[in-house]
Amino acid sequence: xxxIAVHPTGVIIGLMVVVAITATIYWMLHPPKTRAxxxxxxxxxxxxxxxxxxxxxxxxxxxxxxxxxLAARLARRGSADLLAVYVIxxxxxxxxxxxxxxxxxxxxxxxATAEVIAQHHDVQLRxxxxxxxxxxxxxxxxxxxxxxxxxxxxxYREGKYTGAPLGRAIEExxxxxxxxxxxxxxxxxxxxxxDAPNGEVDVVSSPTRGSAASVRQSRPGSSxxxxx
Numbered sequence: 535x536x537x538i539a540v541h542p543t544g545v546i547i548g549l550m551v552v553v554a555i556t557a558t559i560y561w562m563l564h565p566p567k568t569r570a571x572x573x574x575x576x577x578x579x580x581x582x583x584x585x586x587x588x589x590x591x592x593x594x595x596x597x598x599x600x601x602x603x604l605a606a607r608l609a610r611r612g613s614a615d616l617l618a619v620y621v622i623x624x625x626x627x628x629x630x631x632x633x634x635x636x637x638x639x640x641x642x643x644x645x646a647t648a649e650v651i652a653q654h655h656d657v658q659l660r661x662x663x664x665x666x667x668x669x670x671x672x673x674x675x676x677x678x679x680x681x682x683x684x685x686x687x688x689x690y691r692e693g694k695y696t697g698a699p700l701g702r703a704i705e706e707x708x709x710x711x712x713x714x715x716x717x718x719x720x721x722x723x724x725x726x727x728x729d730a731p732n733g734e735v736d737v738v739s740s741p742t743r744g745s746a747a748s749v750r751q752s753r754p755g756s757s758x759x760x761x762x
Contacts, residue, residue, distance in 0.1 A: 586612070586614055586615070586683040586684075587614060587615045587617075587680055587681060587682045587683045587684070588605050588608065588609055588614050588615065588616050588617070588682070588683070588684045588685075588686060589617045589618075589619060589673070589676065589677060589680060589682045589684070589685050589686065590602050590605045590616070590617070590618045590619070590648065590686045590687065591619060591621065591669075591673050591685060591686070591687035591707070592618065592619065592620040592621070592641075592644045592648075592687075592688075593620065593621045593622070593623070593669045593703070594622075594623070594637070594640070595669075595690045595701060595703070596669070596687055596688050596689065596690060596701075596703070596704070597688045597690075598686065598687050598688035598718070599647060599651070599688070600688065600718055601686045601687060601688050601716070601718040602618060602647075602648050602651045602652075602686075603651055603655070604686065604716075604718070605686045606651055606652050606654075606655035606657050606659075607655060608684075609655075609657045610655050610656060610657045614683075615658075615660075616652065616657055616658065616659050616660070617659070617660045617661070617662065617680060617682075618644070618645065618648035618652075618659060618660070618661045618662075619661070619662045619663070619664050619673070619676060620640070620641035620644045620645065620661075620662070620663045620664065621664045621666055621669045621672045621673060622634055622637040622638070622641060622663065622664065622665050622666070623666065623667065623668055623669055624665050624666065624667060626667070630665055630666070630667060631665060632665070634665070638663060641663035642663065644661075645661040645663070648661055649661065662676075664676060668703070668706075669703040669707075670702075670703045670706035670707050670710065673685065673687075673703075673707050673711075674707065674710050674711060677711060677712070677713060678712070682713050683713050683714065684713060684714045684715075684716060685707060685711055685713060685714070685715045685716070686715075686716045686718075687704070687707070687715075687716075687717060687718070688717075688718045689701065689704050689717050689718060689719050690704070700717075700719070704717060
């Protein structure tokens with residue numbers, strides 16, 4: 535029987551070839567990440583941290599039903615804790631814990647609506663009616679107490695004219711909050727109007743600092759969401 539002599543140098547060279555081929559195949563199957571891949575991954579990580587605890591804010595002026603739907607979707611995707619709160623401003627002439635039956639009824643109606651939205655999206659929801667001296671102060675204190683990662687709220691403006699500033703409570707919450715704030719700015723107010731080719735009115739939301747959502751309308755009752 536013929537024997538094959540194996541030289542140590544040949545073994546080393548053979549191993550080097552195998553390693554080189556293996557490394558080449560691995561590189562082909564796992565190409566280096568682009569800058570876009572890295573930034574996208576970082577954005578996903580930030581979003582996971584952002585939606586850990588979400589508070590959706592309502593008040594007499596702040597109507598957040600459309601934002602409640604968005605918050606429910608975020609909570610379901612990120613398995614976040616979701617709290618909907620209706621803040622009642624208590625005048626200085628009353629104690630802060632004073633009963634306000636009419637406002638409390640409005641808060642209870644909000645709780646019922648929010649619970650239905652949460653059920654439709656199969657997420658757990660806590661609700662609360664909060665009495666405070668001001669909406670912004672109540673929301674800020676609640677966010678601290680709940681260690682919130684994200685405050686979600688609708689908006690209102692100080693006037694019905696084009697370019698009217700956002701409500702004072704909205705600005706104060708966005709300025710003082712220690713967490714992220716998502717503000718839904720609908721296109722019904724503060725918009726630029728122009729005539730559409732078919733004679734209908736085309737309503738285009740004007741850019742707003744801090745805006746999380748805008749609405750483009752081509753006819754009454756129809757709207758399509760878009761990011762501003």
